Amino acid sequence: MKAQPSNKTSSSNNYRPGVWQLIRPFWVSSEKWRACLLIAIILTINFTTTYALIALNQLHGQLTDALVGLNWPLIRNTMVKSLAIGTISTLLPLISVLAISYLTLRWRTWMTNRYVELWTHGAAYYQLERDNLISNGDQRIAEDINLFTEVTINLSTNIINVLVNVVTFTILLWGLSGALSIPLGSGTISIPGYMVFAVYLYSFAHLALAHWLGKVLIGITMNKQTVEADFRFLGMQVRENAEQIAFFGGGAREGQRLLSRFTRVRNNTLLMMRKTFKLNFFQSMFTQVFSPLPTLLALPLLLTGKITMGGLTQITMAYGMLLNTLAFFPQAYQSFTQWIALANRLRDMLWALNKARDMPAGIRLAYGGTALCCEALTLLRPDGTVLSRLSDWQVKAGERWVVRGRSGSGKSTLLRACAGLWPYGEGTITRPQTVRTLFLPQKSYIPVGTLKSALAYPDGPDTFTDLQYRQALLDCCLAERIGSLTQSDRWQQVLSGGEQQRLAMARVLLHRPDIIFLDEATSALDPETEGRLYQALLDRLPSSTIISVAHRKELTHFHQHILTLMPEQDH
Numbered sequence: 142m143k144a145q146p147s148n149k150t151s152s153s154n155n156y157r158p159g160v161w162q163l164i165r166p167f168w169v170s171s172e173k174w175r176a177c178l179l180i181a182i183i184l185t186i187n188f189t190t191t192y193a194l195i196a197l198n199q200l201h202g203q204l205t206d207a208l209v210g211l212n213w214p215l216i217r218n219t220m221v222k223s224l225a226i227g228t229i230s231t232l233l234p235l236i237s238v239l240a241i242s243y244l245t246l247r248w249r250t251w252m253t254n255r256y257v258e259l260w261t262h263g264a265a266y267y268q269l270e271r272d273n274l275i276s277n278g279d280q281r282i283a284e285d286i287n288l289f290t291e292v293t294i295n296l297s298t299n300i301i302n303v304l305v306n307v308v309t310f311t312i313l314l315w316g317l318s319g320a321l322s323i324p325l326g327s328g329t330i331s332i333p334g335y336m337v338f339a340v341y342l343y344s345f346a347h348l349a350l351a352h353w354l355g356k357v358l359i360g361i362t363m364n365k366q367t368v369e370a371d372f373r374f375l376g377m378q379v380r381e382n383a384e385q386i387a388f389f390g391g392g393a394r395e396g397q398r399l400l401s402r403f404t405r406v407r408n409n410t411l412l413m414m415r416k417t418f419k420l421n422f423f424q425s426m427f428t429q430v431f432s433p434l435p436t437l438l439a440l441p442l443l444l445t446g447k448i449t450m451g452g453l454t455q456i457t458m459a460y461g462m463l464l465n466t467l468a469f470f471p472q473a474y475q476s477f478t479q480w481i482a483l484a485n486r487l488r489d490m491l492w493a494l495n496k497a498r499d500m501p502a503g504i505r506l507a508y509g510g511t512a513l514c515c516e517a518l519t520l521l522r523p524d525g526t527v528l529s530r531l532s533d534w535q536v537k538a539g540e541r542w543v544v545r546g547r548s549g550s551g552k553s554t555l556l557r558a559c560a561g562l563w564p565y566g567e568g569t570i571t572r573p574q575t576v577r578t579l580f581l582p583q584k585s586y587i588p589v590g591t592l593k594s595a596l597a598y599p600d601g602p603d604t605f606t607d608l609q610y611r612q613a614l615l616d617c618c619l620a621e622r623i624g625s626l627t628q629s630d631r632w633q634q635v636l637s638g639g640e641q642q643r644l645a646m647a648r649v650l651l652h653r654p655d656i657i658f659l660d661e662a663t664s665a666l667d668p669e670t671e672g673r674l675y676q677a678l679l680d681r682l683p684s685s686t687i688i689s690v691a692h693r694k695e696l697t698h699f700h701q702h703i704l705t706l707m708p709e710q711d712h
């Protein structure tokens with residue numbers, strides 16, 4: 142079976158896992174009770190605030206009537222109550238905001254842990270880059286999860302709040318507004334709770350307007366996250382490759398590239414500003430045009446003596462409260478579009494991580510025996526073209542092989558396949574089960590930190606004794622660095638290319654692997670130092686199996702066997 146990367150952009154959006162798969166795991170995790178408690182606190186505060194607003198509505202009606210009738214004791218009484226309830230309705234939302242922030246942080250922490258785990262598990266981070274499945278995975282974890290949890294909690298608590306308020310204010314307004322009698326021919330028709338119908342009709346029109354003008358914002362917001370992340374990524378690349386760029390005198394070119402990426406950020410922001418302005422402008426116009434509506438609608442009741450002036454105040458206030466509550470949907474349209482865009486980016490990431498995990502490997506990796514065996518191995522490029530074929534190759538324990546071949550013939554790819562990092566191809570690779578294997582590329586990763594932790598990577602710095610560190614540095618011609626063992630630095634920038642290769646070789650001597658793959662791991666060294674390093678390897682690890690990819694002829698005499706890879710066209 143051939144493993145082929147599929148192109149998600151060529152299919153519809155169906156490849157994305159459901160949005161529920163982003164949300165559900167946290168709410169069924171061990172965090173669920175604490176999260177539910179926080180939600181309960183938030184909702185209780187919100188409902189209490191709603192009832193405080195209703196009480197204020199009644200008090201304002203009473204106050205208006207008391208003012209009209211100059212009833213001083215009632216005026217004083219209602220004012221004191223209004224002040225007390227007003228204070229509660231102002232302070233409670235502050236506690237609600239705190240609880241929302243805390244819940245968001247807990248969810249973000251949980252989701253970040255999960256996505257970091259998925260991303261770093263196996264070699265998913267490598268597969269995502271190798272097959273170009275998604276861009277900026279790291280930034281999706283850092284930025285999109287943060288915004289997604291925040292917007293989801295804000296929107297969902299607001300929606301629950303709004304729904305409760307809608308029911309409450311609808312009942313209130315229905316009770317206050319009474320029926321509208323319209324003379325029709327010889328009789329009259331009566332519309333009970335007519336103001337409620339008016340609010341709903343108005344709000345529906347408002348929402349339709351918001352959807353019509355705002356749906357374009359979904360794509361623009363998704364693009365915003367992408368172009369911002371691309372811009373940041375290029376900046377990071379310049380920082381990481383500062384020296385190489387400086388040698389090439391590439392500053393101006395990088396400046397152009399950065400500015401051209403920023404132009405995409407700027408253009409997208411301008412587009413977003415235009416569309417948001419258009420949305421807000423028409424929404425405001427709509428609200429403004431219909432602002433006298435509640436007074437006009439309640440006027441017949443006042444004129445026919447069905448309500449007092451205080452009743453009119455109460456009705457218009459209740460109408461306003463219901464209207465403001467329903468206005469949440471059109472006003473939050475922008476947040477909805479942002480939420481969909483963020484969810485889509487995270488769903489894409491989940492899709493890519495699942496795909497990396499479930500990808501069928503064309504090359505079967507098996508464990509057993511004491512030799513490394515490749516049987517009927519065909520290495521393919523990701524596009525399915527044949528890179529190289531290898532009939533049967535067996536490396537017995539303790540043997541030393543050098544792999545040769547023209548540039549691009551697939552030497553590194555063969556090593557990737559042996560490491561289980563290259564699924565494209567056919568055949569079987571069998572590796573001894575219990576032995577420790579180490580792969581050394583041309584440029585090894587050196588984490589920021591002490592020299593000890595750089596040498597011990599991927600194990601911790603306490604894995605080896607000071608004596609072992611010193612001996613490894615001496616063996617690898619790095620005696621002058623012994624004094625820096627506990628010094629913390631950015632060693633990848635500080636050490637020369639050759640020093641980095643010597644450090645990587647010292648790492649091999651410390652870890653004492655049984656099988657060592659060296660992919661042009663000494664290419665930056667002068668032949669003499671290279672020879673000394675290989676000799677140290679042979680002296681210190683005489684029973685280790687060594688497979689070296691190397692172009693230099695001088696290295697041949699450190700090995701007993703040669704494997705020559707032929708590109709497919711040479712067969």
Ligand SMILES: Nc1ncnc2c1ncn2[C@@H]1O[C@H](COP(=O)(O)OP(=O)(O)OP(=O)(O)O)[C@@H](O)[C@H]1O
Nearest residue numbers: 271272522523528547548549550551552553554555
């Ligand atoms: N992730 C990838 N996506 C697409 N093609 C790839 C990928 N990785 C490697 N290749 C292709 O596979 C081919 C073999 O690459 P490989 O690095 O194995 O060659 P090599 O023999 O080690 O070359 P060199 O001696 O120059 O290091 C190259 O044509 C390369 O472009």
